[in-house]
Amino acid sequence: MDLLEYQGKQFFASFDIPVSPGEAVTTVEEAVAAADRIGYPVVVKAQVHVGGRGKAGGVKLASNTSEAREHAGNILGLDIKGHIVKIVWIESASDIAEEYYASFTLDRAAKKHLGMLSAQGGVEIEVVADENPDAIAKIWIDPVDGLTEEVARAWVLAANLNPAANDGAVDILLKLYRAYTEGDADLCEINPLILKPTGEVHALDAKVTLDGNAEFRHEGWEVYDATQVRDEREQAAHDKGLQYVGLEGSVGVIANGAGLAMSTVDIVNQVGGKPANFLDIGGGANAEVMAGALEVINNDPAVKAIFINIFGGITKGDEVANGIVTALGRVKIDSPIVIRIDGTNAEQGRAILAEHESDMLQSKSTMLEAAKAVVELAK
């Protein structure tokens, strides 16, 4: 779950990481009122789940009320790489002496936490990593040990920041590590982390990805969920608790299991079709789940044909077939369906489907045959 900048800053603030005071608003009038309250100069910042907003005109400095009005008016509604700006964050402008970079994430290969710190901040870290990898000081932290002050200090020294920033950086890194671990984040990134002329170190931006699996032990994460960007299809699937990713094509895909669903999307592409989505209905594909999945797919106007790909393991083929038949009785489907059932009791499952076969419903015995048939129908 990706947080918007202002949510990330509120998240940081809850771990005592210094951030600029500000307000999130959705209208020009609110923006002006907030700017007046905060005091000029302020920065008006587009809140979108995509990078590169500065270049797109989504970050502007305002020195007075009329500038705040002008910038908020221009930024609200702005299209940044397909993301329409609905929220702007107004914050007190900061004087910057130097810009750094700091982050924590999981290194899956090392199975340890990876901390990265660089004196070259304010630019994309991938660019620094490519052009000047030595400019990034990295440490791997064993989660059992955590990050101690001693280790943090040695790490900061290795990064060669301005010595005036060292104490402040150690303090922020210790807090950021706590935010990352206790806050159950997959990523906590500050870019830029700034040194002010007055000597304070401060998080000027916030990029936070939270681990949705940890929601059970954190209150208030629903507000983050509410600002996730989903298209209509993804929102409908999310509301039904389905694992859905919207794609651009015309073949609706339903499969049981994440691996099989990915594989189904792949095979549709391989035989010359374009999948409309990835949808995993999980291991226990009962009639209700199947009906919900069919509803989501059916409401996608781009879908011209539907591919249901089920491997019967724990859930047997005949049960799945009965589930599909029941689901079809509940939901009126506009596009033809091709079903492939394999695995345990696949024969019985196909026999059940055979009684219902028509122009709108056909059954194939292999993934490849089914994929070819459904792609033909979607043409």
Place this chain on the structure above:
Amino acid sequence: MAIFVDENTKVLYQGLTGSQGRFYGLRNRDYGTQVVAGVNPKKAGTDVDGIPVYGSVAEAKAATGATVSCVFIPAPGVQAAVLEAAEAGLELVVVITEGVPAQDEAYFFNKVKRDFPGTRILGPNCPGIISPGKANIGITAGEIAKPGGPVGIVSRSGTLTYQALYELKLQNIGVTTCVGIGGDPVPGTSFIDCLEAFEADPETKAVMLIGEIGGSAEEEAAEFIKNHMTKPVSAYIAGVTAPPGKKMGHAGAIVSGGKGTAAAKMKALTDAGVKVGNNPTEAGELMVEIVKGL
């Protein structure tokens, strides 16, 4: 022979008294697995269809000689369950539960590795492990696998594993052991752990590897195969056409920053001499050819 578990393996179930634990625990017993105990501190002294329930893993182990645990505890309790099993000295802890926070996985993986090096974790978010005809621990439907050999399977995906087992069975090819390592960011057992064990197992003559997008586990496996495997390997990678930045069902299945793509994984495996199929059926056919040539 099989790897990690066989007909002599005694298994206890943490969460046997819950609906999932009971269903699969009894199903695994019906398959022939030695399901010797359940653990639930609130239900010690009771039984589940004749399987005794103990108050702790240590008690269950002392009373039954169990060496393996299968965990069906809900996600919030998984860390405590794994650490309890490791402290009790079990050799293998199979975590079926999905939705475990990544911070917990990273913590208990490193804690167990350091303090209880004799304990192997499999999972979380995995289908378990089956040595067909000998032991089935987890949620795989046993009847889709043909016992014997010569193929060993290791996979990050559940349904694709079932698909592979089933296709090999249709071709009358047996499996020594099939290990589902799970689709989470910190799997307790890696591809390499399994490849190493299959390489050492005299009855396994060839290995099928099923991977997916995200992380670099397949690339690391390819490096291991190139340098240490004498046995032939076939592979399939799911998610060739997955869009970047989107989690494809599994928490670990995500292409981010141009890393973890299926194309890179397929290339690494091909370069290591692995026969890589473009879909699960093709990978199965490649394995049939390998087995014919053994």
